[in-house]
Amino acid sequence: MVMTRLRTARLAIDGGAPVRDPHTPWPTWPQPADGAVEELTAVLHSGRWAISSPRRGELAERRFAAMFAEYTGTRHCVPTDHGSSALVIALESLGLPHGEHVIVPALTWTATATAVFRAGLVPVLADVDPWTGCLHPDTLDPDVDARALIAVHWACVMADVPALSAAVAPRGVTVVEDAAQAHGARWQGRPAGSLGRLGCFSMQHSKVLTSGEGGAVVTDDDTLAPVLEELRADSRRYGPHRRERVLELVETASMMGSNFCLGEFAAALLCAQLGLLDRQHAVRNRNYERLSGLLAGIPGVRLLRRPPAQDRLSMYEVPIVFDPLPPTADNTWVAHALSAELGTRVYTPRTPLPRSPLLRPWTKPAIAPLSERFTEVHRGRTYPGAEYLAGHAVLLHHSAFLGEGQDMEDIANAVAKVAAGPRPCGARTHRTANTDGTDREAFVAPEAETDGHD
Ligand SMILES: Cc1ncc(COP(=O)(O)O)c(C=O)c1O
Known part of the structure; x- marks a missing residue:
């Protein structure tokens, strides 16, 4: 009526x-979540605002990495400054030769495709299913010779990563999840980000989990995790020692990296917001x-x-x-x-x-x-x-x-x-x-x- x-x-x-x-x-x-002000104030007075400076107690960045790995049901989380850089290092960690093809959905934020270029690779756009807005095995062109596929969970629907993986794995294609829009979504009980070989998140202002700008890569792959750490911290990883007033990042330098580190204020805010x-x-x-x-x-x-x-x-x-x-x-x-x-x-x-x-x-x-x-x-x-x-x-x-x-x-x-x-x-x-x-x-x-x- x-x-x-x-x-x-x-x-x-x-x-x-x-x-x-x-x-x-x-x-x-x-x-702002309860506790956000306390988290930010603690960093303000901690004497350490970046992971690249000497140790002064526990980093918020390490705390957030552990919390978000648990939230996504994965073994490793490497926080980054943006979702875009999470995608860049995820692709770089695969060590693909320059100019190889990566399948990307035609309907997504531009960063999914520009990250492919930034990693020295070429995005090949594939159509999406108009019922879900996501890639589907039926929308893939079997003639495209690609080495990786980025499955974007679009808007509020998850791409069928198990079906996409089954379709492309026989051709040696690695599936990376772009879960920038899907923190906490689940597929048969499994969290978004844990279904592909690597899962990438954005914590930009408009996302459901945000620190204004921020990102993360999650993975169960013990080989890729240390490489991801280096790729986002100018070829440095966390060393075995935890001595106060000594640098925690050491120059392991197995693969040349960039500075995509998440700042301590953003990391502290994410610890509160995740709750x-x-x-x-x-x-x-x-x-x-x-x-x-x-x-x-x-x-x-x-x-x-x-x-x-x-x-x-x-x-x-x-x-x-x-x-x-x-x-x-x-x-x-x-x-x-x-x-x-x-x-x-x-x-x-x-x-x-x-x-x-x-x-x-x-x-x-x-x-x-x-x-x-x-x-x-x-x-x-x-x-x-x-x-x-x-x-x-x-x-x-x-x-x-x-x-x-x-x-x-x-x-x-x-x-x-x-x-x-x-x-x-x-x-x-x-x-x-x-x-x-x-x-x-x-x-x-x-x-x-x-x-x-x-
Ligand atoms: C699907 C998708 N991928 C990647 C990104 C890039 O994330 P950021 O803006 O944090 O770089 C976004 C969000 O902006 C996004 O929605």
């Missing part, structure tokens, strides 16, 4: 009354189930399909897919219309990587020599699954799910109202360069807006 009334009401984007009272606040993000994560998952996941039930009553609208084997969600963003879009509308308009109804930011997925302006290796001299291979391997390829989701989904940040059940009613009511909404005028098109070197028309509505980061 409420929904029927809403379907005929004037849209907020056209000056009508919004579904949600503009004075009702949404949960804020990020939310809050599962409680926040419980609230978000309860709200997600509620929204899922409410949206089931709205024809043509769906959430991503969650594989039955994924027994715990970790939602980073929640895509709401309109199949079909409202009459004569595009999803940029839908995002604007929902933002106006709800008073929170609803946005479209990023441009798929095959035509993303953020993935242009020819603009960077150190990487440009790989761009010819990159362009060549993508010639003539299409990505209907990624393009479909990029054109039909709108996203809500996970923080919108940290509040009350009433918030879900508001979201569902706004979706029902907008799903029947009219089309704005003034849409335009622009041209972008594709990875195959051609131009393609891409639809962009006025004031198109996407998330600032991944």
Whole structure:
């Protein structure tokens, strides 16, 4: 009854009354955990703000590494300064020859692909399944000769890493998980990050576990773990001695590294935030189930399909897919219309990587020599699954799910109202360069807006 009334009401984007009272606040993000101030203050007065300085008691970085290894059910965790550098060192640790191919999904944040270039390798973009937003064995081209595959757990759905591994292992392909958006998700009880040979995480501001900037690689591989340590600390590892006022990192130098170390303030903050994560998952996941039930009553609208084997969600963003879009509308308009109804930011997925302006290796001299291979391997390829989701989904940040059940009613009511909404005028098109070197028309509505980061 409420929904029927809403379907005929004037849209907020056209000056009508919004579904949600503009004075009702949404949960804020990020939310400091209990104990965060104490953790940060302890570092402030510790006399040690970096792992590369002389020892003065226990490092927060070592403490966080142990806690996060336990959380992900892995033997080793090597913290890094960003999720991007976690991906770089994970790939470098494999010791692959320069210019080898690495399979990357066409729908992900650009860092999944740029990290491949930074490791001296060439990303080969593969389409995603439009039901899940993730790679699937059926979306892989068996003719691509690759040495590694990065399985991204996208938005709130996990890629089927066991099936992907089974599909590519006979060809000697190593599976690396990009779990930047999936801290705490589980597949048949196994935590995200523990299913591939290496798992990479981001702790950037918008992630469910955050220290503003930060990252980590986890693995069960005892051979790769010390290499990862060196790769992120300029060829240094933790030495066997723990003497006060003596450097803890020693120059083992088996493989040339870079400085990708996590600072002590970020590490201390992560120790506190990790204690809050599962409680926040419980609230978000309860709200997600509620929204899922409410949206089931709205024809043509769906959430991503969650594989039955994924027994715990970790939602980073929640895509709401309109199949079909409202009459004569595009999803940029839908995002604007929902933002106006709800008073929170609803946005479209990023441009798929095959035509993303953020993935242009020819603009960077150190990487440009790989761009010819990159362009060549993508010639003539299409990505209907990624393009479909990029054109039909709108996203809500996970923080919108940290509040009350009433918030879900508001979201569902706004979706029902907008799903029947009219089309704005003034849409335009622009041209972008594709990875195959051609131009393609891409639809962009006025004031198109996407998330600032991944
Ligand atoms: C899927 C994915 N991979 C990699 C990254 C890179 O992480 P960071 O921004 O911490 O470098 C992000 C997040 O930004 C991401 O969402």
